[in-house]
Amino acid sequence: MRFKLSYEIRDKYLRKDMLPTIFCPGCGIGTVLQYTLRAIDELGWSKDEVVWVSGIGCSSRVPGFVDFDGLHTTHGRALAFATGIKMARPDLKVIAFMGDGDTAAIGGNHFIHAIRRNLDVTVILINNFTYGMTGGQVAPTTLKGLRGTTAPYGSFENPFDIAELAVAAGANYVARWTVFNYIQGINSIKKALQKKGFSLVEFLSPCPISFGRRNRMKTAPELIKWYNKITVPISKAKNMSPEELEGKIVIGEFVDRDRPSLDEEYEAYKKRAKKMMGWEE
Amino acid sequence: MKYPFPVGKSDFIQGDEAIARAAILAGCRFYAGYPITPASEIFEAMALYMPLVDGVCIQMEDELASIAAIIGASWVGAKAMTATSGPGFSLMMENLGYAIMTETPIVVVDVQRSGPSTGQPTLAAQGDVMQAIWGTHGDHSLIVLTPATVQEAFDMTIRAFNLAEKYRTPVILLTDAEVGHMREKVDIPNPEDIELVYRKLPANEEEAKYPFGDIHGDLIPPMPIFGKGYRTYVTGLTHDEKGRPKTVDAEIHRKLIERIVNKIEKNKKDIIDYETFELDDAEVAIISYGIVARSAVRAVKMLRNEGIKAGLLKLNVVWPFDFEMIEKIAEQVHAIYVPEMNLGQLYHLVKEGANGKARVELIPKIGGEVHTPHEIVREVKKCECGV
Numbered sequence: 058m059r060f061k062l063s064y065e066i067r068d069k070y071l072r073k074d075m076l077p078t079i080f081c082p083g084c085g086i087g088t089v090l091q092y093t094l095r096a097i098d099e100l101g102w103s104k105d106e107v108v109w110v111s112g113i114g115c116s117s118r119v120p121g122f123v124d125f126d127g128l129h130t131t132h133g134r135a136l137a138f139a140t141g142i143k144m145a146r147p148d149l150k151v152i153a154f155m156g157d158g159d160t161a162a163i164g165g166n167h168f169i170h171a172i173r174r175n176l177d178v179t180v181i182l183i184n185n186f187t188y189g190m191t192g193g194q195v196a197p198t199t200l201k202g203l204r205g206t207t208a209p210y211g212s213f214e215n216p217f218d219i220a221e222l223a224v225a226a227g228a229n230y231v232a233r234w235t236v237f238n239y240i241q242g243i244n245s246i247k248k249a250l251q252k253k254g255f256s257l258v259e260f261l262s263p264c265p266i267s268f269g270r271r272n273r274m275k276t277a278p279e280l281i282k283w284y285n286k287i288t289v290p291i292s293k294a295k296n297m298s299p300e301e302l303e304g305k306i307v308i309g310e311f312v313d314r315d316r317p318s319l320d321e322e323y324e325a326y327k328k329r330a331k332k333m334m335g336w337e338e
Numbered sequence: 339m340k341y342p343f344p345v346g347k348s349d350f351i352q353g354d355e356a357i358a359r360a361a362i363l364a365g366c367r368f369y370a371g372y373p374i375t376p377a378s379e380i381f382e383a384m385a386l387y388m389p390l391v392d393g394v395c396i397q398m399e400d401e402l403a404s405i406a407a408i409i410g411a412s413w414v415g416a417k418a419m420t421a422t423s424g425p426g427f428s429l430m431m432e433n434l435g436y437a438i439m440t441e442t443p444i445v446v447v448d449v450q451r452s453g454p455s456t457g458q459p460t461l462a463a464q465g466d467v468m469q470a471i472w473g474t475h476g477d478h479s480l481i482v483l484t485p486a487t488v489q490e491a492f493d494m495t496i497r498a499f500n501l502a503e504k505y506r507t508p509v510i511l512l513t514d515a516e517v518g519h520m521r522e523k524v525d526i527p528n529p530e531d532i533e534l535v536y537r538k539l540p541a542n543e544e545e546a547k548y549p550f551g552d553i554h555g556d557l558i559p560p561m562p563i564f565g566k567g568y569r570t571y572v573t574g575l576t577h578d579e580k581g582r583p584k585t586v587d588a589e590i591h592r593k594l595i596e597r598i599v600n601k602i603e604k605n606k607k608d609i610i611d612y613e614t615f616e617l618d619d620a621e622v623a624i625i626s627y628g629i630v631a632r633s634a635v636r637a638v639k640m641l642r643n644e645g646i647k648a649g650l651l652k653l654n655v656v657w658p659f660d661f662e663m664i665e666k667i668a669e670q671v672h673a674i675y676v677p678e679m680n681l682g683q684l685y686h687l688v689k690e691g692a693n694g695k696a697r698v699e700l701i702p703k704i705g706g707e708v709h710t711p712h713e714i715v716r717e718v719k720k721c722e723c724g725v
Contacts, residue, residue, distance in 0.1 A: 129571070134403070
């Protein structure tokens, strides 16, 4: 396949009248957006068959920049809205573009239940360890000891591992990369998009302005170096002790399975109902 | 089309059941809910019927998710409903505001119980009037219907869907545990005799470019539903006519919010619905809604027998509110009584409408029991005759 230049992707998929984006210098959201659009492009999907949903925060602005049907909703509720979209129109493909606070804090309950139901949606998750848009408060993903405006002396809480949480709740496909894992990132999104049922691709994404600045990593390159230091490939992590893994973040493909999705289950349920009522054989 | 309940004949059913059947006849094909007394029977009936009519019925993780899901379903073209009671309704406020801001047609049923908080789950109250009208933050308007009988619960559910579709707005069906749980005879019409309204869709690509613009001059933009190739962007942020976020432009915000409010306010005459009883020559008026209005009818008869010229205004819609009509009534009578199952909610609107032209007295009752006609008569007589 010919490698498409960025401006081709931009011209094909972005709403020009919405540009420039609101993203700060060094932010990783645009990169992940590019990966997602490249994945859609490589799959040859039409812009008319995909709906984008988001909650609140920096990452939630993405549906506004792309030329697709899009619902920019309330904080944390993207997957609840997506449930209505997908179940009322199972033929549409749904992408939820979410942030870490969106997913794991205010939306934590919607997140685990959407996975439990195996809602056929692909979550592209921007995890920058912080609440960027509101000015750098700590998130449920903030690693212990890192600073935010609401934990000026360093976070004292245990963070969530969102990918592990998704695996435990029953997702069909879960992968985690940093925004610098270009090929793996795009491939994982492609896999996730094609997967029936719940799929999640989490990206550790730099936020130099709100997060890095408060943690002695003022620029994207400094955050890249930090990600290199703290991430461990899943194959390597398998042979590491819990002590060695302390403070590290595992990256790679966590799960790839094919449990029936919610809309498939509901189709069967409708048939069962009609049969039980004697409406159908 | 085959229905999982009798149509074209009458049936003896609960108010909650009537709401579920009416919703299906109104074309509702997406229901998301979370169990709560005294609204659960709506959900249970929907769970029974929906798969049979190829609709979706899903139990969400909470009320926030329930209303979110129906908004999502509405944007892909489904007529969608959820039902709850006061505590759940409180949780829905965030996304109710979102539905108002994004002009999404949905129906939300609130089968009222007392509060605040969990209150009395199995007993009736009318304490959610202000929450229904003003519960979500910001300047807004929406439509609130108040049935008093099981038949009205049925008829108003169909009307709720029609108004939601016509005005591209959330409609609240504000009923209570008494109406929800009582059984009465309901005439269920033949589906072909029911007049149904469907949202205005964009006539062409050009119209679809303005999902939030007043392109027809009627304040209601056509709704370019998802999946039709229009590629519409919808946000709860202040947005321009094309739907693009414009959060710091005062003029754009004013224009958007005024249109959302005015599409209801300027169509008040079409939306407002009421009944009067012995009001023409009345010297005192009772203004009531929902279950209490039924006691008020009897109270009017009893007061007339005792020589007090009483009349009743029964409101079937509590928002939008016809302040001018209340003022006209206040000019005719010397006192207005507002019996309510709360410590005064509609009372404030009536008092504002009366504009000092007549004395306005609240007849409150809380604890779960409906006012008896005698109680209303006693309070009126206490004020009118000093007994």
